[in-house]
Amino acid sequence: MGRYVIRRLLQMIPVFIGTTFLIFVMVHALGDPVNALFGDRAPDPAVAEKIREQYNLNDPLWLQYLKYMGKLFRWDFGTTFSGQSVTSLLATAFPTTLKLTAVAFTIEVIFGIGLGLLSGLRRGRVADNSVLILTLVVISIPTFVTGYVLQYLVGVKWGAAPATVGDQVTLDRLILPGVVLASVSLAYVARLTRTTVVENVRADYVRTAVAKGLPRRRVVVNHLLRNSLIPVVTFLGTDLGALMGGALVTERIFNIHGVGYYLYQGIVRQNSNTVVGFVTILVIIYLAANLLVDLLYAVLDPRIRYA
Amino acid sequence: MSAVARVRWAVIVATSVALVATGCSSTSSGGGGGGGNANGIVTAWWGDPANPLEPANTNEVNGGAVLDMIYTGLVAYDPKTSKAGNAMAESITSSDQQNWTVKIKPGWKFSDGTPVTAASFVDAWNYGALSTNKQVGSSFFQYIQGYKDVAPTSGSPAAQTMSGLKVVDDTSFTVALSQKFSTWPQTLGYAAYYPLPKSFFTDHAAFLDKPVGNGPYTIAAWTKSQKMQLRPNPDYSGSNKPKNAGIDLKVYTDTNAAYADLQAGNLDVDNGLPNSALKTIQSDLSGRFLNQPAGIIQTISFPLYQSDWSTGNAKLVRQGISMAIDRATITKVVFNNTRTPATDFTSPVLGDSGGYKEGLCGDTCKLNAAKAKQLIQQGGGIPGGQLTISYNADGPHKEWVDAVCNSINNAMGDTKACVGRPVGTFADFRNQVHGKQMTGGFRTGWQMDYPLIQNFLQPVYVTGASSNDSGYSNKAFDAKVSQANGEADAAKAVADYQDAEKMLATDLPAIPLWYQNGTVGWSSRASSVMLNPFSVPVYTEITVK
Numbered sequence: 012m013g014r015y016v017i018r019r020l021l022q023m024i025p026v027f028i029g030t031t032f033l034i035f036v037m038v039h040a041l042g043d044p045v046n047a048l049f050g051d052r053a054p055d056p057a058v059a060e061k062i063r064e065q066y067n068l069n070d071p072l073w074l075q076y077l078k079y080m081g082k083l084f085r086w087d088f089g090t091t092f093s094g095q096s097v098t099s100l101l102a103t104a105f106p107t108t109l110k111l112t113a114v115a116f117t118i119e120v121i122f123g124i125g126l127g128l129l130s131g132l133r134r135g136r137v138a139d140n141s142v143l144i145l146t147l148v149v150i151s152i153p154t155f156v157t158g159y160v161l162q163y164l165v166g167v168k169w170g171a172a173p174a175t176v177g178d179q180v181t182l183d184r185l186i187l188p189g190v191v192l193a194s195v196s197l198a199y200v201a202r203l204t205r206t207t208v209v210e211n212v213r214a215d216y217v218r219t220a221v222a223k224g225l226p227r228r229r230v231v232v233n234h235l236l237r238n239s240l241i242p243v244v245t246f247l248g249t250d251l252g253a254l255m256g257g258a259l260v261t262e263r264i265f266n267i268h269g270v271g272y273y274l275y276q277g278i279v280r281q282n283s284n285t286v287v288g289f290v291t292i293l294v295i296i297y298l299a300a301n302l303l304v305d306l307l308y309a310v311l312d313p314r315i316r317y318a
Numbered sequence: 319m320s321a322v323a324r325v326r327w328a329v330i331v332a333t334s335v336a337l338v339a340t341g342c343s344s345t346s347s348g349g350g351g352g353g354g355n356a357n358g359i360v361t362a363w364w365g366d367p368a369n370p371l372e373p374a375n376t377n378e379v380n381g382g383a384v385l386d387m388i389y390t391g392l393v394a395y396d397p398k399t400s401k402a403g404n405a406m407a408e409s410i411t412s413s414d415q416q417n418w419t420v421k422i423k424p425g426w427k428f429s430d431g432t433p434v435t436a437a438s439f440v441d442a443w444n445y446g447a448l449s450t451n452k453q454v455g456s457s458f459f460q461y462i463q464g465y466k467d468v469a470p471t472s473g474s475p476a477a478q479t480m481s482g483l484k485v486v487d488d489t490s491f492t493v494a495l496s497q498k499f500s501t502w503p504q505t506l507g508y509a510a511y512y513p514l515p516k517s518f519f520t521d522h523a524a525f526l527d528k529p530v531g532n533g534p535y536t537i538a539a540w541t542k543s544q545k546m547q548l549r550p551n552p553d554y555s556g557s558n559k560p561k562n563a564g565i566d567l568k569v570y571t572d573t574n575a576a577y578a579d580l581q582a583g584n585l586d587v588d589n590g591l592p593n594s595a596l597k598t599i600q601s602d603l604s605g606r607f608l609n610q611p612a613g614i615i616q617t618i619s620f621p622l623y624q625s626d627w628s629t630g631n632a633k634l635v636r637q638g639i640s641m642a643i644d645r646a647t648i649t650k651v652v653f654n655n656t657r658t659p660a661t662d663f664t665s666p667v668l669g670d671s672g673g674y675k676e677g678l679c680g681d682t683c684k685l686n687a688a689k690a691k692q693l694i695q696q697g698g699g700i701p702g703g704q705l706t707i708s709y710n711a712d713g714p715h716k717e718w719v720d721a722v723c724n725s726i727n728n729a730m731g732d733t734k735a736c737v738g739r740p741v742g743t744f745a746d747f748r749n750q751v752h753g754k755q756m757t758g759g760f761r762t763g764w765q766m767d768y769p770l771i772q773n774f775l776q777p778v779y780v781t782g783a784s785s786n787d788s789g790y791s792n793k794a795f796d797a798k799v800s801q802a803n804g805e806a807d808a809a810k811a812v813a814d815y816q817d818a819e820k821m822l823a824t825d826l827p828a829i830p831l832w833y834q835n836g837t838v839g840w841s842s843r844a845s846s847v848m849l850n851p852f853s854v855p856v857y858t859e860i861t862v863k
Contacts, residue, residue, distance in 0.1 A: 046752055047745035048369065048454050050377050051763055052777070053752060053784040055457045057449035057469045065452065094370035094526055095542055103543070159574070167581045174582040175575050177568055178544040266575035268544055275571075279712060280368060281745050 012309075016302070023298045027291075034290045035076050035283060043068065044281035048092060066284075079287065089284035091277075097288040100273050105292065107180050108269035111262070112254045114182070114189035115196075119250070123197045124243065127204025128236060134209050142205070146198035158191045158264040175266035188265040192258055196250050203246055207239035214238075241311050248304030252297040358563030360844060360860050362587040363576045366543050366569050371529045373512040374446025374453040382509050383854045387548055387565065388429075388531035389512040390556050392420065392439070393503060397850040397859075400613075400667050400769035402504035405556060406434065406513070406532070408489070410503040415804055418493045418502065419486075427553040428515040429536040436491040438513035444468070444479040445519070446510055457784055458510040458767070461502065463494040498804035500811055505768045534558050534858050535565065544569050548857075560858045561846070580839055586862055587847055589838040589855050593714060596654040599839060607839045609656055611666045612853035613766035614834035615774070616657070618707060618722070621756040622827055623789035626701035635700055636826040638693030639759070641686045642729035648721045649832050656837055659683075660830035663819050664774040665766065667851035673771025673812045679823045683830055687729040694730065704734060706758035710747035711740035715761055722831070751787050762787055762828060769851050771815045775799055779822060790827035 045059050045068065062068075066089075067075050082089060088097035130142040149157075165187055166174025176184045211217060212235060220230045259271030270289055277285030309315045367381035373389065376382055394405035404410070408421040426434040445451055447459035449469040459465050463482030468475045482494035495502060505511075513532065518525045528537050534556065535548040549564040568585065570576040573592035579585040581602060591599065599607050620636055622628045645659035658666070662678035681689075694700060707723060709715040716738065723736035730736075739758070741747040751760060764785065766773050776799055777783050781791040795818050802814030822828075836853025843862045850856050 041743050042746035042749050044745050046748040047743070049748075051748075051765070051785060052377070052457070053787075054454075055449070055469060055784075056471045057475075058452055058454065058456050060472070061449055061452045092369060093367055093542075100543070162578050167578055170582060174578040174584060175570075177579075178541060263572040264575060266571050266579070268569070268571065272571045273543075276366065279743075281743065 016306070019302050019305070026298065027294055030294045031080070031287060031291055032076060034287050035079065036072065038278070038281065038283040038286050039072055039075075041281050044092075044283075047281065079284075083288075083291065088288040091282050091285050092280060097284050100285065101288060101292060103268065104270045104273045104289070107267060108255055108258060108262075108271070110180055111185055111188060111192065111258060111267060111269060112251065114185045115193040115254055115258075116247075116251060118189055118193040119197045119200055120247065122193075123200025124204050124236075124240070126197075127201040127243075128208055128231070130201065131205040131208025131212065131239075132231070134212075139205070142201060146201050149194050149198040154191060154195065154260050155264065157194055158188075158261055161187060161191055162264060177266050178268070180267070188261050188267060191264070192254065192261045196254070200243060200246065203243050204239060207242055208235060211235055211239050237311075241308070244307055244311060245304055248300055248307065252293075252300040255296055256293045358862060359566055360562050360564070360586045360857070360862050361566045361568055361584070362855065362857070363580075363585060363590045364546065364567035364569050365590060369454060370526050372446075372453065372518075372526070373442065373514065374451075374455040374458070374510045376509055377454050379852070379854060382852070383857075384537075384546065384548075384567070385509045385512065385529075385531075386854065387533055387535040387857055388529060388537060388551075389509070389533040390426075390531075390554075390558075391508070391512050392422070392506040394558075395507050395769055395851065397848060397856045400669060400672060400851045402507055402769070405507070407503075407506070410506070415498040415500045415502075415806055416495050418495070419490060420493060421490045423555070424489050426532055426555045428530050428532050429551050429553055430515055430517060430530045431553070432515050432517070433488075434513055434515075434532050435488045436485045437488075438515065439511075440483045440485050440491050441519065442512065442514035443483060445514065447480055448478060449475055453510075455510040458508060460784075461495045461497065461499055463496050465496070497800065500803060500805050501770050501772050501808070504770055505773070508767045534560050538564070558858045561861050562858075565857050565860075577839075580841060583841055583843075586841045586844040587838065587855055587860060588840070589836065589849070589853065591837050591839055593654075595839075596656060596837070603839050604842075606842065606844075606847075607837070608847065608849060609835050609837050610849055611658060611833050611851075612836035612849070613665045613667045613769055613851045614763060614853070615660055615663065615665055616761075616763045616831045616834060617660075617663075617828040618759045618831060619762040619788040619828040620759055620826075621754065621788065622791075623754050624701075624757060631697040632701060633825060634693045634697030636829065637682050637824075638690045638697065639700075639705065639726060640682050640690075640826060640829040641684065641693065642690035642726045643722055643829070643831070644685050644725045645683070645832055646685070648718060648725070652718050652721050653832075656835045657832035658835065660832050663779075663822050663828075663830055664771050665833050665851075667766075668769055668771055668774075671809070671812070672769060673774075673815055675816055675819075678816065678819060679830055682823055682826065685725075690726075690729045691731070700735065702757065704758075705736040706739040707736065708739040708741055708747065708750070708756060708758065708760040710742075710744040710761070712743050716740065719761065754789065759829075760787075763834075766852075771812060771819075772799075772803065775815055775818060775822075776803075779827060788827040790825070792821060792825060795821045795825075 045062050046054055067078050090096050126142050130139045133139050162174055165171050172187050173184045217235055220234045258269060259275060262269045262271040273285060274289050365380040368378050369375045369381060371381055371384060373385055376385055390405050392407035393402045395402055406422050406426060408423050410418055410420050412418040422436060428434060443459055446453045447456050447465055447468045456469055462480050464480035467477035468480055485491045515530050517530060528540060534551055534554050536551045537546060538549040539547040546567040550560040573590045576585060576588050576590055577592055577595050580588040620627050649657040649659055661683050662675050664674050666674050668674040707719050709719050719738040723738055726736040727733050741750060764778055777785045779786060779790050780799055781796050798814055798818035802811045805811035805814055836849045838847060838849055838855055840847045844860055846859045846861050848856050
C-alpha cells in the first residue's frame with residue numbers, strides 16, 4: 012500500500028510538469044499581452060519595454076517557464092497586470108469554489124444516490140420511469156440554459172432566492188447555483204446507482220440476507236447499497252475535481268468570484284501568471300482526487316489489493 | 319471499523335464538509351450590507367479594473383469611473399454639455415499658446431488631510447511620464463517639454479523630471495509645451511492629470527490598496543476583484559457634493575448576472591447592460607433606461623502602408639465601400655438603436671460649437687449601392703479581389719462585421735466581395751495592427767479622452783500619431799491641425815480642425831460607421847440617473863429612496 016502511494020506520487024511529477032508547461036505554452040501562443048494593456052492606443056515604446064522586462068516577456072519561452080517554476084517553488088505565483096498577487100486571488104477564489112462544490116456535491120450525493128436507489132428497487136414501475144425521464148431531460152439540457160432559466164424564474168420573477176451570489180458566499184445564496192452545477196452529475200449518479208442496484212438486487216448475498224429474515228431496511232442499506240456504491244464512488248471522486256474546475260459557466264451566471272471566473276479573466280487578459288497559477292492548483296487537486304479514489308476502491312472492496 | 323460504517327462515515331464527512339464550508343461564511347455576511355438595503359447608499363455595476371488604480375496608469379472605463387469619483391482635476395467636464403470648466407484650477411493662462419501658467423484654488427485637501435499644492439500636480443505628472451514607472455498613460459504628457467528625456471523610445475531615461483514643469487509657489491506652477499496647443503487647458507480633465515498626495519510616493523503599496531484623492535468620494539473599503547465602498551469625502555471643497563450617502567460598486571462576472579440583479583432589485587444602477595437585454599429593456603424596467611450618445615466613434619480603417627491601398631484608385635474604392643454600407647439598418651437591427659449612423663469623424667457629444675458637424679462626410683457616408691458599385695469598379699475593383707474586415711473575436715463584433723459585409727456584397731452583387739476575418743484575442747489583434755500586418759480593412763474605434771475635436775483628429779490621423787493605425791500621412795492635414803492648435807480663438811480653431819477633417823472625408827483612411835451610445839438602467843429605488851459624455855453614470859447626482 013505504502014509503496015503504491017509513493018509510486019503514484021512520483022508519477023505525478025512528470026504529469027505536473029507536463030501540464031503546467033503545456034498551459035504556459037498555450038497562454039503564450041495567444042501573443043504579446045502588453046499591447047492590449049494600452050487599449051486602442053499605440054503603446055509608448057519605452058513603457059511597453061519596461062513592462063515586458065517586469066514580466067520576463069523578453070526571454071525565450073523555456074527560460075520564462077524556468078523562472079516561473081523557480082518562483083513557484085518558493086510559493087510566489089507572481090502578480091496580475093492589475094498588481095494583485097496571484098496568491099491572494101487563489102486565497103479568495105478557492106474557498107469560494109470549494110463552498111460551491113461542497114453544496115453541489117452534497118446535493119449530488121443525497122439526491123443522486125437516493126433517486127437511483129428508489130428507481131433501482133422499483134424497476135419498471137412508475138417511479139423508475141419518472142426518474143429515467145427526469146434524468147434524460149436534465150442530461151440533455153446544457154447547464155447555461157438551466158442556469159439562466161432557474162435564475163430568472165426563482166431569482167427574478169418569484170424572488171424566492173437571491174438571483175446572484177456576489178461577495179456574500181452564504182448557504183442560502185449557494186443553493187440555486189449548487190442545484191444547477193449538480194444537476195448533470197446528479198443525473199449520472201442516479202443512473203449509475205440504479206444500474207448497479209438492479210444488478211445486485213438478484214445477487215446471492217441479497218437473497219441470503221432476505222432468507223436470514225433481516226429487516227428490509229438492513230438488507231437494502233447494509234448489503235445492497237454498500238456493494239452497489241463502488242462504481243458510484245469512483246465517479247464521484249473524479250467528479251469532485253471536475254466540479255472544482257468546471258464551474259466556469261455556473262460561476263459566470265450567478266456572479267460567483269471563484270476559480271472559473273479568475274481563470275476566464277486571466278485568459279481574456281492573457282495573464283499567464285493567473286492562468287498557470289490556477290491550473291497548477293487544479294492539476295494538484297485532480298491528481299490528489301484520482302489517487303484518493305483509487306485508494307478508496309481498495310477500502311470499499313477488500314478483494315482489491317495494491318502491492 | 320466495518321466497511322459499512324466506513325461508507326456511512328464517508329457520506330457523513332462529505333455532507334458535514336459542505337455544511338461547515340458554507341456555515342463558516344454565513345457569519346461574515348452580516349457586515350456586508352449589500353443588496354441595496356442600506357439607507358441612501360447606491361449599489362452600482364462595476365467591472366474589475368485592468369490596471370492598478372493610479373491616475374496615469376488607468377486607461378479603461380472601470381478604473382476611470384473610480385478615479386473620477388475620488389479625484390478632482392484642474393478642469394472638469396459638464397456632464398450635459400461636455401464643456402470644460404475650471405475645477406481645482408483658479409486660472410490657466412498663456413500669451414503664446416505654448417507656455418502656460420496654472421494657478422490652483424487654495425485650501426483644498428486630500429482625504430488624508432494633507433493640502434493639495436502645485437507640487438501635488440507637478441510630482442504626479444513627472445511620476446506618470448517617467449518610463450521606469452511603467453504607467454500606461456505616460457504618452458499623455460508627450461506635449462510637455464522634456465518628455466523625450468524621461469521617456470526615450472529606447473534605453474534608460476536621461477532625466478527624472480520634465481524640464482517643462484516648474485513649481486512657482488504653493489498655488490501656481492508653469493508648464494512649457496513642446497508645441498503650440500491652444501486647447502491644452504481643456505484636456506486637463508483627463509484622469510492622467512490628477513494630483514497625487516505625498517503618501518503616494520512614500521508608501522506606494524499602501525496607496526495602491528486604498529488610493530487617496532481630493533474628489534467628492536473617498537474609498538472606505540475595497541475588496542479587490544469583488545466590491546468597493548465609496549463614501550462622501552468630508553474634506554471635499556468642490557461643487558459636486560454627493561447627493562447620496564455613498565456608492566457601493568459591485569464587480570460582476572457577467573453582464574447578464576448584473577441585469578438579473580437589477581431586475582430583482584438587488585442593484586440600483588447598471589451601466590454594463592448586456593446586448594441581449596436591449597430588445598426588452600424598456601418594458602423590463604418600465605422606462606428606467608437611458609440610451610444617449612457617448613464620445614465613441616467606430617470606424618473601419620485601411621492599411622495605407624500597403625502599396626495597393628495607397629493609390630488614387632484605392633481612394634475611390636474606399637469611397638465606394640463606404641457608400642455600400644447600410645448604416646441605418648445595421649444600427650437599428652444589430653445594435654437595437656444603441657448606435658447612431660456617423661456622418662463625420664467626431665462625436666455628437668462635442669456639440670456644434672465644440673466641432674461636431676452633422677453631414678461633414680457628405681454623400682460618402684450615405685448608402686448609395688449603385689454609386690458604390692460604380693466607384694469600386696472605376697477604382698479597379700477591391701485590391702486583392704476580396705475585402706476582408708479583421709476584428710477581435712473576443713469582443714461583440716462578429717454580428718456587425720458580417721452585416722457590413724452583407725451590405726457590401728449586396729451592393730456589388732457578389733456574395734464573396736467581402737468576408738469577416740476574426741482574430742482570436744484583442745491582444746493578438748492589436749499586435750497585428752501595430753505590426754502593420756493588415757492587408758484589408760480592420761475594425762478601429764476611438765473613445766475620446768477629453769471632449770475636444772482635437773482629440774478625435776490629432777492622435778488618430780496625424781502622421782506618426784500614437785493611434786494612427788492606418789498609417790495615414792497627409793502634409794496638408796498635419797499643417798492644418800497644427801495651425802488649429804496654435805489658434806487662440808476657440809471658434810477659429812474649431813473651424814481649422816473642421817477644414818482638416820474635410821480632407822479625411824475625401825482621403826478616407828478610415829470609414830466612419832457609427833457613434834456609440836452609452837446605456838444605463840436603474841432600479842425603482844434610484845432617481846436622477848444620467849450619463850456623462852464618457853458613458854459613465856454621474857454618481858454624485860444619484861439619489862435612492
